[in-house]
Amino acid sequence: MSSASSATPTSDAAIRAGIDRSLRHPVMFFLTSGAAWLAVSILLAITASIKVHCPTFLDGCGFVDFGRVFPAHINTLIYGWGFQSGFGVLIWLMARMSRQECRSAGTILAAGHVWNLGVLLGTLGILCGEGSGMPWMEFPRFAWPVLLLSYIAIVVWSFIQFRVRAGERTFVAQWYLLGAMMWFPWLSITANTLLFCVPGHPVMAAGINAWFKSGLVFLFFVPSALGAAYYLAPKLTGRPIPSHTLARLGFWSLAVVAPWAGMQKLAGAPLPVFLPYVGAAATALLAVPLLIAALNLLRTIFSSEEKLPKCAPMSFTLAGLVSMLVLAATAVLFNLPGSSLWKVQFSLSGYGFDMLAVYGVFGFMMFAAVYFMVPRLTNCEWRYPRLINMHFFFSVYGIGAIVVGAMIGGYVHGSAAEAWLQPWEYVVDTLRPFAAVSTFAWCVILFANVFFFLHLALMWLRPDRLLAACKAKTEDRVAQSQQTEDPQSTTP
Amino acid sequence: MDPTRDNPIIRFNTFWWALWAFFAFAIVLAAIMIFNRAAPTNLEDAVAVARYQTQQTVAEAQAKALPAADIEAAIPEVAAKLAASKPVAVERPDQVVPESPTSKALIAEPALGPTTEPAPVPVPAPAPAPATEGTPAETDAPAPVNS
Numbered sequence: 001m002s003s004a005s006s007a008t009p010t011s012d013a014a015i016r017a018g019i020d021r022s023l024r025h026p027v028m029f030f031l032t033s034g035a036a037w038l039a040v041s042i043l044l045a046i047t048a049s050i051k052v053h054c055p056t057f058l059d060g061c062g063f064v065d066f067g068r069v070f071p072a073h074i075n076t077l078i079y080g081w082g083f084q085s086g087f088g089v090l091i092w093l094m095a096r097m098s099r100q101e102c103r104s105a106g107t108i109l110a111a112g113h114v115w116n117l118g119v120l121l122g123t124l125g126i127l128c129g130e131g132s133g134m135p136w137m138e139f140p141r142f143a144w145p146v147l148l149l150s151y152i153a154i155v156v157w158s159f160i161q162f163r164v165r166a167g168e169r170t171f172v173a174q175w176y177l178l179g180a181m182m183w184f185p186w187l188s189i190t191a192n193t194l195l196f197c198v199p200g201h202p203v204m205a206a207g208i209n210a211w212f213k214s215g216l217v218f219l220f221f222v223p224s225a226l227g228a229a230y231y232l233a234p235k236l237t238g239r240p241i242p243s244h245t246l247a248r249l250g251f252w253s254l255a256v257v258a259p260w261a262g263m264q265k266l267a268g269a270p271l272p273v274f275l276p277y278v279g280a281a282a283t284a285l286l287a288v289p290l291l292i293a294a295l296n297l298l299r300t301i302f303s304s305e306e307k308l309p310k311c312a313p314m315s316f317t318l319a320g321l322v323s324m325l326v327l328a329a330t331a332v333l334f335n336l337p338g339s340s341l342w343k344v345q346f347s348l349s350g351y352g353f354d355m356l357a358v359y360g361v362f363g364f365m366m367f368a369a370v371y372f373m374v375p376r377l378t379n380c381e382w383r384y385p386r387l388i389n390m391h392f393f394f395s396v397y398g399i400g401a402i403v404v405g406a407m408i409g410g411y412v413h414g415s416a417a418e419a420w421l422q423p424w425e426y427v428v429d430t431l432r433p434f435a436a437v438s439t440f441a442w443c444v445i446l447f448a449n450v451f452f453f454l455h456l457a458l459m460w461l462r463p464d465r466l467l468a469a470c471k472a473k474t475e476d477r478v479a480q481s482q483q484t485e486d487p488q489s490t491t492p
Numbered sequence: 493m494d495p496t497r498d499n500p501i502i503r504f505n506t507f508w509w510a511l512w513a514f515f516a517f518a519i520v521l522a523a524i525m526i527f528n529r530a531a532p533t534n535l536e537d538a539v540a541v542a543r544y545q546t547q548q549t550v551a552e553a554q555a556k557a558l559p560a561a562d563i564e565a566a567i568p569e570v571a572a573k574l575a576a577s578k579p580v581a582v583e584r585p586d587q588v589v590p591e592s593p594t595s596k597a598l599i600a601e602p603a604l605g606p607t608t609e610p611a612p613v614p615v616p617a618p619a620p621a622p623a624t625e626g627t628p629a630e631t632d633a634p635a636p637v638n639s
Contacts, residue, residue: 152511152514156507156514159507159510160506160507160510163502163506164503185515185517189517189518193518193521194521198525
């Protein structure tokens with residue numbers, strides 16, 4: 001990626017250092033609290049998954065019913081980890097590419113705390129039985145204005161940085177990041193107004209909810225992931241993006257097609273019949289922008305004549321791109337009306353698809369960005385490379401097992417549900433082995449992510465520096481007290 | 493970098509433009525909802541008119557068949573009868589809980605006193621089957637022997 005700035009390398013390095021300094025605490029706050037929420041979410045996922053194959057587990061506690069734990073897991077994953085890691089990466093990338101220091105770090109940090117409070121209260125609301133019952137929107141009503149206002153207070157400064165950026169040209173990564181920043185308020189305001197403020201027909205509410213969920217994946221998570229990937233791939237390989245035309249085609253096809261997707265979830269429901277079919281067609285068509293972006297980025301990475309750098313950002317970027325190719329294939333395979341759609345519509349496959357998008361594509365790209373950004377923000381290299389390797393392999397293994405298990409299991413599950421002569425117990429029995437695999441895989445991911453969180457917290461808080469400062473202070477005090485006790489000792 | 497591009501006025505304007513852009517969606521949505529309040533005229537609504545009429549007819553017929561005033565008038569009489577009647581314990585051996593003291597007492601009772609079992613009722617002989625032509629109906633009885 002070429003620099004848009006006409007500054008000399010030395011002054012450009014000084015600008016970058018200034019940007020990193022100005023954003024250190026907001027970005028590290030978002031990344032660390034996001035990692036903490038991720039650990040909480042995985043813990044809830046393990047509980048929910050165990051309850052599928054062992055229903056008597058914790059059956060005496062009403063607040064950890066499957067109907068509460070599962071939505072709590074999904075919502076903490078999305079709003080606790082997904083959005084917060086997205087904020088951290090988004091505001092840092094936009095500042096870096098615009099070559100603008102952040103002048104509102106305090107406001108962003110305060111808004112970040114409000115966001116966390118909203119997520120915490122929303123999660124407690126779900127566990128106390130006050131959830132709305134709409135997938136991915138289960139937080140009680142009071143949480144949505146809080147989240148929307150804090151979102152605006154966090155990202156509005158990135159618009160200003162983009163507007164007053166150095167140089168005229170824009171980067172591909174900036175298109176995607178701007179798109180993600182703009183599209184989320186559209187989704188949030190529209191869905192929340194139509195569902196909570198002026199509710200209409202309940203069937204249409206289910207349709208709006210399905211549209212919101214799909215929009216969140218393809219209009220916030222996927223563009224954020226692509227923004228990070230379009231920044232990291234050229235940075236890590238030192239090669240420019242091979243085709244800007246393809247990149248432009250990928251961006252605009254995503255922007256045009258993605259808002260139509262989502263309603264295929266309600267195929268067969270009493271809705272205008274074209275809506276589910278348009279949703280299925282749009283989701284299948286989304287394979288085009290995903291394939292374009294993935295192939296453009298893979299060409300960037302593999303066009304380098306030098307050996308690829310073996311580092312965590314590169315590994316996670318490649319894993320994210322492979323997940324994107326799988327997501328593109330799945331978007332087509334699972335949305336064929338008349339064949340697969342009926343079987344996977346209400347099955348475990350939906351969960352596999354969501355995890356592939358949120359964790360496989362978005363999560364891996366965010367991990368890549370985190371491993372790239374944090375040494376620059378803290379001015380310190382990662383301390384335990386083994387932990388990073390472990391995080392990578394366990395995450396890839398875990399999410400691979402969950403996605404493959406959920407997708408195959410979902411197809412089996414859906415086929416069993418269609419066999420209506422069988423008792424429903426038979427359908428439940430088909431799910432058990434896949435749920436057991438999912439439990440084990442989440443345990444593996446939890447193990448890796450607890451260490452990821454601790455590693456991140458260590459990088460931010462730098463206990464060694466704090467200890468050194470404390471030690472220096474103590475030594476100063478000891479020296480001063482010795483001087484006051486024995487003032488003659490310093491005299492020759 | 494263009495030095496005139498980054499100044500407080502541009503930053504201030506951009507801030508408000510960004511806020512406007514965020515809430516423009518809400519404004520457009522509100523406009524659509526305000527100007528799109530016509531009553532729905534689809535097939536479902538046309539059929540619903542007839543269904544509501546039927547529901548009203550049924551409700552009126554029910555109200556005529558059982559007027560509320562008659563019910564109110566009957567209440568004192570029925571209530572007095574109910575209050576005067578005394579509840580009587582129902583003794584049905586088939587509803588006794590197995591292994592309970594009552595059950596054991598009932599089992600022990602025949603051994604102590606004379607039998608209370610009713611005499612067996614003679615079973616009437618089965619009527620001869622009507623002679624039918626064609627294939628005989630399948631039964632568990634053995635096939636007739638030709639002599």
